[in-house]
Amino acid sequence: xxxxxxxxxxxxxxxxxxxxxxxxxxxxxxxxxxxxxxxxxxxxxxxxxxxxxxxxxxxxxxxxxxxxxxxxxxxxxxxxxxxxxxxxxxxxxxxxxxxxxxxxxxxxxxxxxxxxxxxxxxxxxxxxxxxxxxxxxxxxxxxxxxxxxxxxxxxxxxxxxxxxxxxxxxxxxxxxxxxxxxxxxxxxxxxxxxxxxxxxxxxxxxxxxxxxxxxxxxxxxxxxxxxxxxxxxxxxxxxxxxxxxxxxxxxxxxxxxxxxxxxxxxxxxxxxxxxxxxxxxxxxxxxxxxxxxxxxxxxxxxxxxxxxxxxxxxxxxxxxxxxxxxxxxxxxxxxxxxxxxxxxxxxxxxxxxxxxxxxxxxxxxxxxxxxxxxxxxxxxxxxxxxxxxxxxxxxxxxxxxxxxxxxxxxxxxxxxxxxxxxxxxxxxxxxxxxx
Amino acid sequence: xxxxxxxxxxxxxxxxxxxxxxxxxxxxxxxxxxxxxxxxxxxxxxxxxxxxxxxxxxxxxxxxxxxxxxxxxxxxxxxxx
Numbered sequence: 001x002x003x004x005x006x007x008x009x010x011x012x013x014x015x016x017x018x019x020x021x022x023x024x025x026x027x028x029x030x031x032x033x034x035x036x037x038x039x040x041x042x043x044x045x046x047x048x049x050x051x052x053x054x055x056x057x058x059x060x061x062x063x064x065x066x067x068x069x070x071x072x073x074x075x076x077x078x079x080x081x082x083x084x085x086x087x088x089x090x091x092x093x094x095x096x097x098x099x100x101x102x103x104x105x106x107x108x109x110x111x112x113x114x115x116x117x118x119x120x121x122x123x124x125x126x127x128x129x130x131x132x133x134x135x136x137x138x139x140x141x142x143x144x145x146x147x148x149x150x151x152x153x154x155x156x157x158x159x160x161x162x163x164x165x166x167x168x169x170x171x172x173x174x175x176x177x178x179x180x181x182x183x184x185x186x187x188x189x190x191x192x193x194x195x196x197x198x199x200x201x202x203x204x205x206x207x208x209x210x211x212x213x214x215x216x217x218x219x220x221x222x223x224x225x226x227x228x229x230x231x232x233x234x235x236x237x238x239x240x241x242x243x244x245x246x247x248x249x250x251x252x253x254x255x256x257x258x259x260x261x262x263x264x265x266x267x268x269x270x271x272x273x274x275x276x277x278x279x280x281x282x283x284x285x286x287x288x289x290x291x292x293x294x295x296x297x298x299x300x301x302x303x304x305x306x307x308x309x310x311x312x313x314x315x316x317x318x319x320x321x322x323x324x325x326x327x328x329x330x331x332x333x334x335x336x337x338x339x340x341x342x343x344x345x346x347x348x349x350x351x352x353x354x355x356x357x358x359x360x361x362x363x364x365x366x367x368x369x370x371x372x373x374x375x376x377x378x379x380x381x382x383x384x385x386x387x388x389x390x391x392x393x394x395x396x397x398x399x400x401x402x403x404x405x406x407x408x409x410x411x412x413x414x415x416x417x418x419x420x421x422x423x424x425x426x427x428x429x430x431x432x433x434x435x
Numbered sequence: 436x437x438x439x440x441x442x443x444x445x446x447x448x449x450x451x452x453x454x455x456x457x458x459x460x461x462x463x464x465x466x467x468x469x470x471x472x473x474x475x476x477x478x479x480x481x482x483x484x485x486x487x488x489x490x491x492x493x494x495x496x497x498x499x500x501x502x503x504x505x506x507x508x509x510x511x512x513x514x515x516x
Contacts (some may be wrong), residue, residue, distance in 0.1 A: 037503075037505045048453035048455075112486075119477060120476075121468075124479060132461070132479055136453065353471075389485070389486050
């Protein structure tokens with residue numbers, strides 16, 4: 001069965017919610033798709049204990065209040081795409097969705113870099129542990145080390161404390177000088193200043209170390225301690241959980257599958273868009289982090305622009321361009337001041353597992369210069385995450401560029417693929433062509 | 436607070452109705468979510484459906500991401516331990 005929408009929005013985070021609301025305000029029949037059970041995306045994730053953030057509730061309720069209410073398609077994991085239609089896996093089987101215009105608002109994921117012990121239970125992403133705590137993961141009374149890079153560390157630490165965790169320290173890899181320079185530029189974004197002050201107050205008694213990173217994690221069945229390097233010295237910290245993330249990477253698999261051109265942001269592709277957020281493919285728009293990391297404000301404004309454009313309201317979209325440019329500049333600030341220390345790329349040792357799905361070590365990858373050859377020979381990137389973790393890390397570490405996404409975009413049950421009688425999955429080769 | 440009863444590796448567990456299966460598993464002494472190809476214990480990593488480290492069997496369906504799945508009354512969860 002195929003359901004048709006004038007405008008289909010993939011991703012129900014801040015960008016997707018804004019896009020859906022904007023498109024529906026012009027009377028378009030809008031479908032809003034997300035793999036998660038609830039709206040909000042990652043930054044506005046519903047908290048099992050503390051509820052939904054107020055701004056998120058407002059954004060979610062707004063889409064219901066539009067002229068033609070938005071159809072919410074929860075737990076729809078998009079697994080395949082071709083011109084004007086998507087295939088999604090749901091708990092009840094496969095669904096086909098066709099669209100007049102598409103807005104890609106697939107957001108970002110955390111950059112997770114390998115180091116000895118990173119596969120131990122109890123080691124998670126920083127945003128990862130925040131997300132898990134919001135799902136009800138028990139952190140009360142647990143000793144947590146928060147490490148990596150970026151403002152997300154503060155947000156994660158504050159969430160974890162709110163859930164009763166004992167945050168032993170925040171280890172930001174950027175230098176104290178870089179952090180000061182970042183803070184001095186923040187006044188241009190008053191909302192950010194307010195947020196930073198709030199976080200600072202919430203974390204006033206938590207030690208914040210700059211130029212500091214976790215070198216390794218140790219433990220048998222789970223992490224019990226970490227080695228932290230600060231300046232020239234290294235020390236052991238006993239802990240129950242390590243939450244470590246090195247910033248965000250855009251999710252571009254769906255856009256790539258639809259043939260949208262990419263730009264490069266360092267080692268990672270971002271969806272190429274013009275000022276009005278049109279991708280290189282007609283009738284497909286992209287908004288928010290999938291176009292490059294710039295944070296919540298940019299995502300919300302871009303969602304509105306893309307939603308207006310998808311509904312054919314170019315004037316409404318154009319009126320937001322100045323705001324967009326300002327919000328986007330925050331992304332440049334982040335990139336400049338939270339640039340990663342190359343020492344982080346050298347933490348993994350010969351026997352450190354890089355591909356967690358297939359247990360491929362760094363040593364096994366010696367001699368390979370591209371992802372495809374390495375995959376064929378070692379199975380690196382062949383598992384369930386399809387290289388989203390290891391391929392992204394290897395690209396960031398300068399080993400080899402990422403390979404393109406393969407079909408299905410996410411692993412799917414055979415029953416889902418069988419359900420999908422017509423049309424068949426587009427035959428596309430494994431897509432390892434590097435631009 | 437509304438609660439839900441489910442079974443994890445045959446043990447009855449009661450958790451808030453708003454919890455994910457991943458969170459429910461973390462409340463139990465289950466050593467890990469799955470064993471890796473070489474038999475190492477693994478647990479949830481990304482918390483947002485990307486890494487597949489939290490995949491478990493739910494109501495007979497294998498390889499379901501626990502972090503993406505809300506708990507349901509009577510759910511039967513098996514870790515790949």
